[in-house]
Amino acid sequence: MDVDQIAKLKKISKQLRKSVICELSEAGSGHSAGCLGFADVMAILYFHAMRLDPENPNWEDRDIFVMSNGHYAPLLYATLAERGFFDKKELANLRKFGSKFQGHPERGSLPGIETTSGPLGCGLSQAAGMAYSLQYLGGNSERFVYCSLGDGELDEGNIWEAVMFAKKYDLANLIAIVDRNNIQIGGDTEKVMPLGDLADKWRSFGWDAQEIDGHDHSTIIQAIDKAKNSRQPSVIIAHTIPGRGVDFMEYDYRWHGKSPNAEEAERALAQLSEGGGE
Template identity: 60%
Template sequence: MVQQDSLELQAQAIQVRRSIVTMLQHAGSGHSAGPLGMADLLTALYFNLLVHDPADPEWEGRDLFLLSNGHTAPVLYAAMAHAGYFPVDELMTLRRLGSRLQGHPERLALPGLESTSGPLGSGLSQAAGAAYVLQHIDAVPDRFVYVMMGDGELNEGNIWEAAMFAGKYRLNRLIGIVDRNFIQIDGSTEDVMPLEDLAAKWESFGWHVLEIDGHDMQAILDAVADAKDATDKPTVIIARTIPGKGVSFMEHDYLWHGKVPDIDQARAATAELDLLANGASS
């Protein structure tokens, strides 16, 4: 794929958000806040950072992307559709019986998915295993493994077991991204199970740690470039995001974690996104 620059990525992310709102309203169930907040990160990955080929999803030279917080699947599906893995119209089949676009990604259902995710906390272990093979068994120098995690998901002990493993084996092919939006289904992450000092936790497990604004496209691109330069350890990018980003009545509201817009709310949301798109293009 032709790599887009930061301004093109910003415009593309708005279209990804628009698709998220429309598909969730059409499905009548799913998660809104997280996917909207992660749209910039997934857009940067699928339209600039990942080495991949939508026309050949099984290409052996591709980078791997795993979505550990699988309930945020709408943003993954939207990014993949806009990148050319399948028709954008298919997004309207989200969560339907027999659809390739289930509520959590199912690897065998859709070409381009690298893992099946449902139980939270498992993605980092899967990604670390893949990175270990690339680095210590196949010795492939130019392939990277990316894994997206939610901050609420870091409550799972499996995450920290995998973090220990990756630190021990210095998996420099592994780039973790934490969607640090400070919400989970029951409220604020810092009320449910405090995570700070989050950077120090990862550093203590032997990781290279970067903290960025997860809506700043250039910061995302620069952070991944920095991660690729870390030759002796895995990297985690803690990306601070706004849940519900781009839709004013959803932003920062944890109640939208597992809630979808009705038709009137979807119209209002897409109108806001259209205004953002017009501003970005002017």
């Protein structure tokens, strides 16, 4: 990918972060740190890697994205709006009573939302089931199923049941992406429940595993391309900075489930406009 294309993706990442700040400030609640940190991965998925058609969200040959870490919903909504699935003005309705933009994604509420997610740990099982169907039950085996996961979410036991299932059936069309930002709502992941060497854990279950800088656009693209060529299920462990681009949020676990007030949002948007996160 040439320099101009990378620059375009970086610009999209910045816009996604700005949209997230605006959504959360307007809503007065929600999760800031992870949404800001995972924006680069989402930009690449929806503007480079995935086959999709905003004009035809249910296109039979589309790739599928499952957001298991459903509290990242503001980022998913921002990405879908930026990609043209619906008007960006609608993002102002996040978490409002009766709104389609709930705090966690709900299947069928908006175009482009493939699954309902809220309880952590469920998404990889859903994604594995979809990948199995496409590979073995007469679906299009060239379609890929992507599943985003939080690192704290890996504390959930049913994640590892899905990992075993995916290996048993060698679901090469399944790509998991873990946001390895080292925080969860209770603090540092390694203090709450140590995860250790995640790449080796996944490899021990028979998965292809890569560890990457989750903010390096070229590296993210290369990792996804490699995963697509695997003959096994693949996981990309993307090391990210929670709160990326906003200095008073970066690395602070307290922003995991906190939204900015009006003054904080203004400061955050100013930093992002000045190149924060680049």
